[in-house]
Amino acid sequence: MKIPEGYYYSKDHEWVKVENNLAWIGITDYAQDSLGDVVYVELPEPDSEFHAGEAFGVVESVKAASDLYTPVSGKVLDVNGELPDNPEKINEDPYGSWMVVVEMSNKYELNDLLSSEEYQRLCAEEG
């Protein structure tokens, strides 16, 4: 199970990669592994705004459909348009498959997220 350093992690199994005020968001290796083969992705329109904890999209595998929750509040600047046509990318390269870029409205929310070590412990508990 890959849990690279340098990312923030949410309890809902999303990762966040931060550069200045921008947050790239995707789902973790653990998430893609539990879902199984992803067959469908629904992403928001650019410019939509979300509060932390709100659902911004949906991933569907042959096993289940799950909401995607944004771990940080802000405005969606860009979405990864490649994913809806190639949902298998999420299984192949979960950390390369960013879903949205959010302009964060409250960087302090990052303090509520987990480090790679803390996230590793969470996965072990849920394992």
Added chain:
Amino acid sequence: MREYNKLIFECSVAGRRAYSLPRADVPSYELPQNLVRSEAAELPEVSEPDVIRHYTNLSQKNYAVDLGIYPLGSCTMKYNPKINEEAARMPGFAEIHPLQPVETVQGALQLMWELENMLCEITGMSAFSLQPSAGAQGEALGLMIIKAYHQYRGEDKRKKIIVPDSAHGTNPASASMVGMDVIEVKSNKEGSVDLDALKAVMNDEVAGLMLTNPSTLGLFETNILEIADIIHEAGGLLYYDGANANAIMGITRPGDMGFDVLHLNLHKTFSTPHGGGGPGAGPVGVAAHLADFLPIPVIVKKQGLYDLEYDRPMSVGKLKSFYGNFGVLVRAYAYIKTMGAEGLKRVSELAVLNANYMKEELKEYYELPYEQTCMHEFVLGRLKINPYGITTKQIAKRLLDFGLHPPTIYFPLIVSEAMMIEPTETESLESMEEYISALIQIAKEAVENPQIIKTAPHNTPVKLLDEVAAARNPVVKWQKEDTKD
């Protein structure tokens, strides 16, 4: 003919017909040009025997509860007694029209009125509506009633519906459909609602809690009275998802547990067919303080005569055309009458006994995440000894080779690799033994011959499918040979 795999289009032979229309006895009429097709519709051209053989061949691939055990957890696939069918086919029920004057359909109205009363007695509620045509529509109605109740009391801000993480997916979906916001609460280690987590989300915006009891883990929510107090003290209402009512008939009643609204699935607990997409019924019962909100028309009895009453100003309105899926109601009525009070209690006792028997026999081979007495169903996890990483999906496919219907899999979501098994009371010891020995055989194969599981099914008309490719690139339309890419 097991290998018969044709589409009706592939049976087509140019010029063949299965009909002969009588000679027209009225003058013909030319349609305006803009209403006429420019090319012929590509319909299959087949004879009547072609049609009959095609669909009869397909129908013989079906699996049904009339063929064998169907232990789909949470679905209560019990045997559907044929006396129900006989009752529903009586001309006085089968050949009436919903717009007939009520004086001419007193028997049908009496049946519905009595069925409402029997469901009230079974559940401890004070009034019922038989209109909802399925469980999900029942949920939607129940939530509309909850919403109307809060609006009537000037508490429009109550828009939050709490749903445990073990709930049926329809619960949050129905709440969203009626414009509520869903809040999920986690289960504790025993599989029950975590009371502290519940208290933490209570506030004056909560409209209610939706709860299935026994839960989808097949476990009875022993804290139900305390849960009811927490919800009611905060001004919310308690909704009972009756999907699992088969476990409790004659033993306990949602009304006595403090529930305000509920739905029952007549096609589960009350033995009406699940139907190949045919009608179901999801009657909704309410406590006295919600009776005025039930949909119209309401069946009333005045001076010995039954009538449909529409003048109900607080009603949420009309839910469905006419009065519900009447034929299904007749079957449920026949079931309750033939079983009687003692019989229904025995149904629940045997449903629980059967589930516990299968659980005890299988827990040696499969993980049992919640080790306690179950109700009418139980949830298993992975194989206990699993050196080759066999998944639940592969086990389900392998069961098909034994001629058995797999259980519900990957639900509830809180158990990984879940298998949810509900034998129901109508399975004999022999049929349960057959199922148990198939699952034990598969557990042995998982160690000795994993390949046979991974490549299953081997004995079905269609073998192992690439479900991922099918989901990613679905082909849902027949293409003519010469136009295929």
